[in-house]
Amino acid sequence: MSLTFEFQPNAAPLATGERDALLADPGFGRVFTDHMAVVRYTEGQGWHSARIQAREPIATDPASSVLHYAQEIFEGLKAYRQPDGGVALFRPDANARRLRQSAKRMAMPELPEEVFIDSVRALVRTDRDWVPSIPNGALYLRPFVFASEVFLGVKPSSEYIYAVIASAVGSYWKGGVKAISLWASQSYTRAAPGGTGAAKCGGNYAASLIALAEAGRQGCEQVVFLDAVERRWVEELGGMNIFFVFADGTLRTPPLGGTILAGITRDSLIRLARDQGLTVEEAPYGIDQWQEDAKSGRLVEAFACGTAAVVTPIGRVKGEGFDVTIGTGGTGQLTESLRRQLTDIQFGRAPDPHGWMMRV
Ligand code: PLP
Numbered sequence: 001m002s003l004t005f006e007f008q009p010n011a012a013p014l015a016t017g018e019r020d021a022l023l024a025d026p027g028f029g030r031v032f033t034d035h036m037a038v039v040r041y042t043e044g045q046g047w048h049s050a051r052i053q054a055r056e057p058i059a060t061d062p063a064s065s066v067l068h069y070a071q072e073i074f075e076g077l078k079a080y081r082q083p084d085g086g087v088a089l090f091r092p093d094a095n096a097r098r099l100r101q102s103a104k105r106m107a108m109p110e111l112p113e114e115v116f117i118d119s120v121r122a123l124v125r126t127d128r129d130w131v132p133s134i135p136n137g138a139l140y141l142r143p144f145v146f147a148s149e150v151f152l153g154v155k156p157s158s159e160y161i162y163a164v165i166a167s168a169v170g171s172y173w174k175g176g177v178k179a180i181s182l183w184a185s186q187s188y189t190r191a192a193p194g195g196t197g198a199a200k201c202g203g204n205y206a207a208s209l210i211a212l213a214e215a216g217r218q219g220c221e222q223v224v225f226l227d228a229v230e231r232r233w234v235e236e237l238g239g240m241n242i243f244f245v246f247a248d249g250t251l252r253t254p255p256l257g258g259t260i261l262a263g264i265t266r267d268s269l270i271r272l273a274r275d276q277g278l279t280v281e282e283a284p285y286g287i288d289q290w291q292e293d294a295k296s297g298r299l300v301e302a303f304a305c306g307t308a309a310v311v312t313p314i315g316r317v318k319g320e321g322f323d324v325t326i327g328t329g330g331t332g333q334l335t336e337s338l339r340r341q342l343t344d345i346q347f348g349r350a351p352d353p354h355g356w357m358m359r360v
Pocket residue numbers: 076236237238239240241261262263264265266305306307308
């Protein structure tokens with residue numbers, strides 16, 4: 001199914017000079033483009049009223065169901081400036097599929113993948129001058145769907161708004177990428193079996209914030225969540241998947257058991273590692289084993305990964321009664337090599353053997 005996006009240009013786009021000043025050092029998630037994509041859903045009618053329009057506030061009734069019951073899902077992907085000046089998206093088809101899976105879990109209508117791709121491409125084409133050219137800069141796209149029916153009964157909404165906004169970004173981390181420290185929370189979990197851990201819904205992030213604050217009090221940059229049943233098995237961070245690299249050259253990442261997000265960066269790194277003959281196990285890893293392996297030197301590197309964070313080294317993990325350094329505490333060799341391989345494909349500096357890039 002496809003829709004035609006009506007184009008209603010922003011009558012007052014930001015002046016070129018002001019835009020270029022913002023693009024020189026955008027940080028993460030604060031610099032937004034001139035336009036957004038919007039599509040509406042009404043039960044009985046389906047998806048309709050697709051348009052690219054000026055980025056502006058969306059009027060919501062105070063009884064809109066999203067404000068009360070949090071029926072909301074989102075995605076995150078990036079558009080990258082290519083060496084010839086063009087722009088390309090990384091695996092937008094995978095984000096389109098994941099949005100549908102999140103919708104299923106949250107009892108929401110599934111947006112057709114073609115509409116997702118068309119909306120993202122149309123927005124990036126319209127705001128292509130906002131794609132940064134600074135090293136490691138990109139246009140971060142945030143597609144999202146929320147329940148907009150005006151009704152206070154608890155049931156799936158009969159109306160939804162799908163929108164895509166775009167934000168020019170540099171590094172997710174203030175001051176650029178350096179090894180981060182993690183707090184392994186025993187007090188809080190992110191997702192339980194049968195819950196919404198595998199869906200990209202706002203509620204998962206709301207629930208993670210108190211643990212992130214706890215990590216901050218413990219002097220750590222991020223929280224690493226353990227499973228909700230045994231409080232033992234490493235799951236993921238609040239917004240990133242996690243990998244471990246061992247002295248024998250093998251990698252391990254927690255399996256997709258329904259409580260963690262199926263990261264597209266995770267999947268891409270598994271493929272890149274296997275392409276070069278490395279063994280990647282998708283297997284549980286205990287926090288007890290992690291401490292032992294870090295101390296014995298069997299564990300040599302660890303890294304977090306995601307669209308926003310790309311590949312971020314993990315230098316240290318702390319929890320109740322322990323605080324251990326991983327490897328040198330800095331960026332490991334394989335971590336750096338995988339980050340480089342992935343970003344070389346994304347920025348068009350290396351061939352794209354898996355057909356991951358899509359020109360807009
Ligand atoms: N895990 C969580 C909870 C996330 O929010 C994200 C970010 O999107 C990821 C993992 C990484 O997913 P991806 O690589 O698709 O961005």
